[in-house]
Amino acid sequence: MAEKDKKTNYDVSSIQALEGIEHVRKRPGMYVGGTDIKALHHLVYEVVDNAIDEALAGFCTAINITIHADSSVSVEDNGRGIPVGPHPAKKDANGKPMETVDVVMTVIGAGGKFGGGGYKVSGGLHGVGISAVNALSEWVTTEIKRDGKFWRQEYKRGVPQGSIKQVGKIKDETGTKQTFKFDKQIFTEDIDFRFDTLIQRFREMAFVTRGVTIRFIDERSDREMTFYFEGGLTSFVRYLNRNRENLHTVVHVDKEIENIGIEAAIQYTDSYTESVYSFANTINTIDGGTHLTGLRSSLTRVVNDYARKNGLLKDADPNFSGDDTREGLTGIVSVKHPNPQFESQTKVKLMNPEVQTYVTQAVGEAFSTFLEENPQAAKAIIAKCLTSARARDAARKARDLVIRKSALESLTLPGKLADCSERDSSKTELYIVEGDSAGGSAKQGRDRHFQAILPLRGKIMNTERARLDKILSSNEIKALISALGTGIGDNFDVEGLRYGRVIIMTDADVDGSHIRTLLLTFFFRYMSKLIEDGHLYIAQPPLFRVAYKTQIKYAYSDKEKDKLVKEMGGGEKAGIQRYKGLGEMNPVQLWETTMNPENRTLLLVTIEDAAESDRTFDMLMGDAVDPRRKFIQTHAKAVRNLDI
Numbered sequence: 001m002a003e004k005d006k007k008t009n010y011d012v013s014s015i016q017a018l019e020g021i022e023h024v025r026k027r028p029g030m031y032v033g034g035t036d037i038k039a040l041h042h043l044v045y046e047v048v049d050n051a052i053d054e055a056l057a058g059f060c061t062a063i064n065i066t067i068h069a070d071s072s073v074s075v076e077d078n079g080r081g082i083p084v085g086p087h088p089a090k091k092d093a094n095g096k097p098m099e100t101v102d103v104v105m106t107v108i109g110a111g112g113k114f115g116g117g118g119y120k121v122s123g124g125l126h127g128v129g130i131s132a133v134n135a136l137s138e139w140v141t142t143e144i145k146r147d148g149k150f151w152r153q154e155y156k157r158g159v160p161q162g163s164i165k166q167v168g169k170i171k172d173e174t175g176t177k178q179t180f181k182f183d184k185q186i187f188t189e190d191i192d193f194r195f196d197t198l199i200q201r202f203r204e205m206a207f208v209t210r211g212v213t214i215r216f217i218d219e220r221s222d223r224e225m226t227f228y229f230e231g232g233l234t235s236f237v238r239y240l241n242r243n244r245e246n247l248h249t250v251v252h253v254d255k256e257i258e259n260i261g262i263e264a265a266i267q268y269t270d271s272y273t274e275s276v277y278s279f280a281n282t283i284n285t286i287d288g289g290t291h292l293t294g295l296r297s298s299l300t301r302v303v304n305d306y307a308r309k310n311g312l313l314k315d316a317d318p319n320f321s322g323d324d325t326r327e328g329l330t331g332i333v334s335v336k337h338p339n340p341q342f343e344s345q346t347k348v349k350l351m352n353p354e355v356q357t358y359v360t361q362a363v364g365e366a367f368s369t370f371l372e373e374n375p376q377a378a379k380a381i382i383a384k385c386l387t388s389a390r391a392r393d394a395a396r397k398a399r400d401l402v403i404r405k406s407a408l409e410s411l412t413l414p415g416k417l418a419d420c421s422e423r424d425s426s427k428t429e430l431y432i433v434e435g436d437s438a439g440g441s442a443k444q445g446r447d448r449h450f451q452a453i454l455p456l457r458g459k460i461m462n463t464e465r466a467r468l469d470k471i472l473s474s475n476e477i478k479a480l481i482s483a484l485g486t487g488i489g490d491n492f493d494v495e496g497l498r499y500g501r502v503i504i505m506t507d508a509d510v511d512g513s514h515i516r517t518l519l520l521t522f523f524f525r526y527m528s529k530l531i532e533d534g535h536l537y538i539a540q541p542p543l544f545r546v547a548y549k550t551q552i553k554y555a556y557s558d559k560e561k562d563k564l565v566k567e568m569g570g571g572e573k574a575g576i577q578r579y580k581g582l583g584e585m586n587p588v589q590l591w592e593t594t595m596n597p598e599n600r601t602l603l604l605v606t607i608e609d610a611a612e613s614d615r616t617f618d619m620l621m622g623d624a625v626d627p628r629r630k631f632i633q634t635h636a637k638a639v640r641n642l643d644i
């Protein structure tokens, strides 16, 4: 081929690749859901998903993920390694085969693997493959170990830098390593990876991909964690129930029906809530779908059948409702499907109808066999369902009363509420404040034009071990419900919301964190839409006041305090006041540090934060004493350390 033609060929194919890359960079929302922290985390998941695929196909047993000090991220697996050489199918505009690694890395939507056999199961949020990550990264380095050779290829903003090169030799190892640095030109907000969010997802992935070791290292903070679960979903259920008292051993089923992998694990506890999670091809389907429906319906059916057969439900008794058979249930269902159908691109709900039949069948068989073979466990489960059915009846009556009353009361606002004058809810804020004295400071310090204050007395925490239904009858919570104007539960209507921002403001101590936990749990269980729509916030009061000469500054952490003391040049002479509670601040200080929109920082509560609170709540309120003691001890220690 003449030198000139070669050049033309290269130009044509590169222009095509560039067009794809440009599209991703112009519209990140279409590929990773935006440019916020969630999208940033999706970049990591997308890469890890490729390694998980390799594990599910049976070729990879270890995945290492590292966040480096500069926030670049490496993901390495010990799978087969991306093939090196011309891609068998993908040709550029002139019919010339493209290098395989460049296809994987630059052709948008070229996620699938060649050769059938193992199915493409995981796949990131939008299933776009690593090419989108590549396009949204300042640079990516791809390293491949395969056939005794060590290869490297580099990309800048999605564009290959030359062609793949051999950079060394190796013994028997194989694998793929991707290192990427997210592009600040795209992710312009001041965001960075969150260890706690990522770790949650990796833990989940390890649970549902039995036998793979996932190691996560955060070099920014020197934290590290490794997950390996021999027991798969059984381990997952044990983990979720670690703070609860269980009624029996975990029931587990793992089957393949018509080429669809079906795994489920269940265990009843004495708690009042249902914790079920569903996964399709390792993706957490948060809106459930046919696999979840299958799991639930089989449990209800098996429990009712067993109870009837053994005379535990009499002829005159009605069947247990689905809800009755799910109180205190922890269950996971995970399916691996060669051709999953999701409701939408976001993959939060599985739609394949046959899955429901297969899950019902598999779980039904396993669970009824378990009940037959373990009569003690069966008795405990049925007893739990009976109490739950009775309690549900009583609670329904109580709740109806609360809802009806709060509907009435919403006309009359609670007396303790110091309302604002603005009526446009997009401009207003409600501060939920712990304690009457802090409430007083907040009332004086606020901008009454748009800020309303509702003081809560700390008493609500004394309803320990109570069902949330009981908490609903507390005057404090009733005042909160009517102040918000939305109603609760199924009657929740965001249209009624009287404040665009609902801000929880509590002390930075153990009591404060209890109350915050309770409030978050309440919102999570009864007003989750409020959280989903981004209305709920946590105020961040300062921990220290540092005074030196005429200067006064506030610090929100120990580190910041030390830095301030240094900057102000005060050293020993700086006056440091540690705030033990909001009540120690005068109204002006409270306004300046915590309430003035110009200075304050608010933490937006996400549904994950609230779910975590829900679990903490279970632990604090539940009957398992040990975890509660541990929690309180750990917290007590933290408080002591702060005081030193």
Ligand code: 28F
Pocket: 047, 048, 050, 051, 054, 075, 076, 077, 079, 080, 081, 082, 083, 087, 100, 103, 104, 110, 111, 112, 113, 114, 176, 177, 178
């Ligand atoms: C760090 C993230 O991306 N691991 C991967 C493989 C293995 C194969 C593969 C990947 C070939 C034609 C696309 C190897 N041998 N970890 C990863 N491991 N991709 S990505 O193939 C890519 C396809 O089009 C692989 C035989 N078949 C597949």
